[in-house]
Amino acid sequence: MQSTGNKTIVKNTIMLYIRLIVNMIITLFTARVVLQTLGVEDYGIYGVIGGVLSMFSFLNSSMSGATSRFLTYELGKGRTKRLAVTFSTSIIVHIVIALLIAFLCETIGIWFINNKLIIPETRLIAAHWVFQFAIFSMIVSVTQVPYNATIFSHERMDVYAYVEIVSSILKLLIVYLLVIGNFDKLILYAILNFSVNFIIALYYRYYCVRYFEECRFHWILDKPLLKEMLSFSGWDLYGNLSVMARTQGVNMILNMFFGPIMNAAADIASRIQSLIMNLSTNVSIATRPQIVLNYSQGNHEKMISLMRDGARLTFILMLLFSVPLIFEIHYILKLWLGVIPKHTEMICILTLLWNLVVAMNITTNHVVQATTKIRLVSIVSGTCFLSVIPVTYFCFNTGVDYWFPFAYNVMMAAICPVIGGYTLQKYIKGYSINKIMLPDLLRDWVALIIICLVCYLFIQNVNEGFIRVLYTCTISTILTLFAGYYIVFPAERRQVITNFIINKIWKRKL
Template structure:
């Protein structure tokens, strides 16, 4: 993860330098246009991951084989549907309504094509990735991630010496990397898991069961598209590709930092689902509470220096960057710190399979990002206002998810909120006090050194003695002695 973050941040700087702000913005918004069609695949992907992990937890190998084979077949069919949709609707929207300079519209069309092919390759990989996660073979993800960032580093070097249009070249190289990774995951799964032998079968009961789950997830995926890519397109229409570049930079920083909590949850999610499948709901709930707090702490440790010294870090990293990048970065990190608390709750709600009421409510909340953002941009408010809207809606979404969990598992609502939020709020207050003290230091170098050393160390100590309870501190000691995380969580009762 550290290697991934370092190379990602370095390559982002080089890409911005050699593509230029406008082309970087074009890649961000056009790639997002393709991602809009993930509303079709996202709901099904969640369904596949849930059903594979659930059946593995129940030990039903025969049904697991059928689910995997049917999932591969469905994703191949889905790829064809998305291909037709992008080649018709996507191409039309790009050429008719996107705010892109006429001299770059041809390059933007090539970006659209390669982004589409990359997206399709990733869709076909979903069942294979899901089964690796279900078996908790995280080492495989670690090695492939290292290979991925290494290949992207090579791609950046080829971009520098490329004799052809760099924007087109970059899109093509990312497509090649996606194909190679897809082949590696496929070979790994076929050699390690018996379930990955595809048998072309069509089981109506399994398809109906997965389709019902995916159908309700579809609403959440649709709302997420409006929240992210829909808002990106609004920014493009009102402010052009330059501001999309600022969004892209903020997103790169966010992705690099968020990967730590995401990888932690990737390791924890199968355990939450398997314990729920086995009927041990109390254990799943305890893992949800611990997972929410630890995910927040991981994000907060990495976000703190960036939030304190955003301007210095961006100047050191990029030297030159678009307007609004600083505020976009800060608000994006704040949004993710709130959103990360919801991740384990989403996992256990999906594990229950009773998601109709949840998806109806959360979809209404998330989709509000789009019309409210349109309204504030239309009224002439600053572009940063769209991030403030996202933060407020993220808080509302967390409270709603907790309410659904309260209804499904019959847990005390306010007590659950207290157990999840009280310690992270204390850590946040301590960090704000530290930041205020450091802000009195006038010399930039001294302040930055203290922020990156003393500030982080003090917050880490605060997390250990304030953010964790005695049981969790014991778990941390065991983790440092290299005990398996699954055994450690068994101690939480």
């Protein structure tokens, strides 16, 4: 059973990386062309308009987590009828959420665009067109959540990978049509993005209905189940509201104080942050269904082991990709974009640091959600991250510069995981903050500080350029692999890794 679970995690991780590599190559190319085609101002407008919509999408994010958790839990229990009821109930809930978000966008959202955002008057009509197509895309995405959750619950990452590769290729076609299109580029970009989202959603629904019996929707609303899901998502709602504050809320304030060009810088940094996060977190994504399944079966020891190893591997991967970028961000941005919006480099560095801090405990939240005991975590961490809005607004009014909210988020990301550890210590037998969380965090911080310090000492006297990038990548990779093996992993896990490698080599020789 354990061997099968581990093989599934490895297979799913590989499929997610294949998808990600293709997506990364296409994204790196398309981002440059889109920036050059739209221009910095329109690019910033597109980003901030999407942010207005995201202010209301936290309603969906909370139910998305609940849907995924309850579907995976019922699958682990093997209760087919309950699985079908859970799916149909979640579909009805997501339809209601989509309509509610659309209503909020068409009222509060439009008022906010007209009265609070800094958008040139000549581009206001185009901005409203972008907003309407963003709402259409949101409706498709929200009602798509139960289907995607089903695919992940069944651990069909191969299907997800193939479809997302097709989505990336279609987005490459978007760029071509954007360049040759004889129409307002900003509006055309919004229309084409909606079209791709709609096509991909249709295929996901076709696949789920054909291969998963529970996805044949019926008008069934299980009230006790709905109450349980809403109770779970109600607390998660507060946590997701804080995520919105950390990202799009900050984006709104940046626009109010610095204009759309600062939004362009923040959007580029967000793209890089998301790309590196996705490169590094496929291991944690692949472990999540196994964590929930082991919890539903009462196998807490295996679940804790998966949680710790998933976080360690995620952090090591995050180091591999982030450290070279932190030291070479100016050269890489110049090579990638040609024209770099002002302040992009510093925002990128701070968001990459946020990634590294989050990676240290990224799987802890998977276990917390598996237990459904998320109230304390959501209240405390949600309050910490929500505080970025009033604190940033106050600091900007007193003259603090653009970098503040990003640095503040890094600090909050370092503090909040302790609350998740407290919850696990209370509800999971065998878990201890002092024996598990704090030693793991200490190892991670020591590794991060050593790697960054040594890299800085090695490259400080080398001139910027392609040779220095290669030099930085080589040194940071060697240091990360060494520190990952000897510092991040404790002695007992190093022995497991060594035995695994020896067995693989021995089998090949035979």
